[in-house]
Amino acid sequence: MDNIAGTKSSLTWAVHISVALLVALWLFPTVGLLVSSFRTSDQIATSGWWKAAFPSEQNLIIRADGPELQVQEGDLYVIEGDLFEPGIEVTVSVYGVSSRAINSFVAGEMGGLTKGGDIIVSSGGHYRMTNTEPFTGSRGQRIFVTAITPPEFTLANYQNVLFDPDNREGMMKAFINTLTVTIPATIIPILVAAFAAYALAWMDFPGRALLVAAVVGLLVVPLQLALIPLLKFHNEIGIGKGYVGVWLAHTGFGLPLAIYLLRNYMVGLPRDIIENARVDGASEFQIFVKIILPLSFPALASFAIFQFLWTWNDLLVALVFLIDSTGDTTVMTKQIVELLGTRGGNWEILATSAFVSIAVPLAVFFSMQKYLVRGLLAGSVK
Template identity: 40%
Template sequence: MTIVAVPEAPSAAQPAARPPVRPRRKLVLHLAVVALMIIWVTPTLGLLVSSFRPQSVLSQSGWWTAFAPPYQFTLENYQGVLEQSGIGQAFINSLFIAIPATIIPLFVAAFAAYAFSWMEFWGRDVLFVVVVGLLVVPLQTTLIPVLKAFADWGLTGQFLAVWLAHTGYGLPFAVYLLRNFMGSLPRSVFESASLDGANHVVSFFRIAVPMSVPAFAALAIFQFLFVWNDLLVALIYIGLANSDNLPMTAAMANLVNSLGGGWYLLGAAAFLSMILPLAVFFGLQRYFVRGIVGGAVKG
């Protein structure tokens, strides 16, 4: 699996290599893409519209009726979410959890991926298969033993506990993704570096890391979203011991009472918690497009 940038159609480089796409086929393709996009976006759009509708209207008519008069929109739902006590602290906590829990596994996985691709050592392939095999272990099965370990180390209720947990949960996929990417870098680059006297440390920092930026960006988005949206891991490792450190997701889930009252706030809450991931995505988006072209050597 390579999540790599979609290169621009290579029109300038190899004009003759490809026959020109027939206009009709192009139209069909575009229609299909637009249709898929609409299907994909509709639920989110509905949620966005609903988040601005008053509760009394929400339960009586569908969100699409909002576009016909009478136009009934309100900011009350957003106000209700922001008035929830401790929401600001929860937002900070979410950042405190999500940023290190993204950076740590990225670092570890980068080292591991380099070793798995370019260093020869005994049992390398077996070890790699074991690491990737861990992908099939559902994280729920680890909750009890890991919580026990954290309790022994006195980590429950602290940010460090979720950082470690998320690092562990994220590593198999991170190693897998980065190894595949680094493994596909041209061997000649590393060989010539080695001839020039570069050891593994130099090769890693000077060659492997700069060339793998797009993979890092893709992975960072995955990991960040996973951690940002996580409720269960935070509730188990933090919620049981110290409610002060709980992230946004816990505060949002708590807008609804035990009988389900207050559900109408959830649309607004969802959008508030989406702002940051969206910013992260748009911030890293250019790496998708640019990244690979930057450092590569023609092989």
């Protein structure tokens, strides 16, 4: 297109800029979540994530060394140390020694301790507490500082959300549960649909056209209608709520698209190959397994991605067919909704949990985008 007369217009720059803006706009919310998942709760609460790459002002609570480390200098008892690790560039502006007055003293100026004695915190974070009496107590003095700290990113949120065995709201179990739902719920409909699609594409029998029409019709039936009737049905046959139920439900709901996509693809396979195989005495089962399946790989892959994304991201089906009152079988989407309710303000937990659940689909998406696009085109453009 580039060398067609007239396409290189003055609009080229405008196009580049508009696309850049559009991409930025679309990426911005996700990046926000990703960045937030690498920040501490303090950082998230005190500055917007878009400022994460710059030094930020934070209110910190740091405990000074305990009385056991005091030394005697003349008639003074002294505890001295640094609030921050050496090498970090910090600028303390104000400090305090009580949670009710966190900014009572300016850095570099002398302040008083509540239990007697003096304290001074330099802008570099060096502190020195002096008293004529020995310091007592078991723990060090709490020092509240308002400081400009360099950008800092941490993996602690992921450690906490994924690998902390004491964290009852952790995502590990939900992650495994989601996987347990997803894998069979992806493979079973493919298998079932592939056979059906082959029959609809290459076998002659009465009622074929009607069945194809039925599949197309069922493509758009809202699964909301299925919730209560099927839950009742599952309870009657004794499956109740559980993995078997959710697999069956996902299989049923995924089948129309699977059959439709695969049939459309299989119809387009060359007739000669199949007829030749029939003449050579191959059984239909052999033809299907040895010829049709390998040739249909692109369509199988497209549907597999759809179904994977859909089952991984699903909330409604899992809520209705899987998760019982014990919560042992909770999936990640449900877990996140619960966190939204109970931990609405704890963005470090929310962002990290959400990203754990988003990461896998994103990886699948970026590695297999080709098949996804192909499937979309086959599914909607006629």
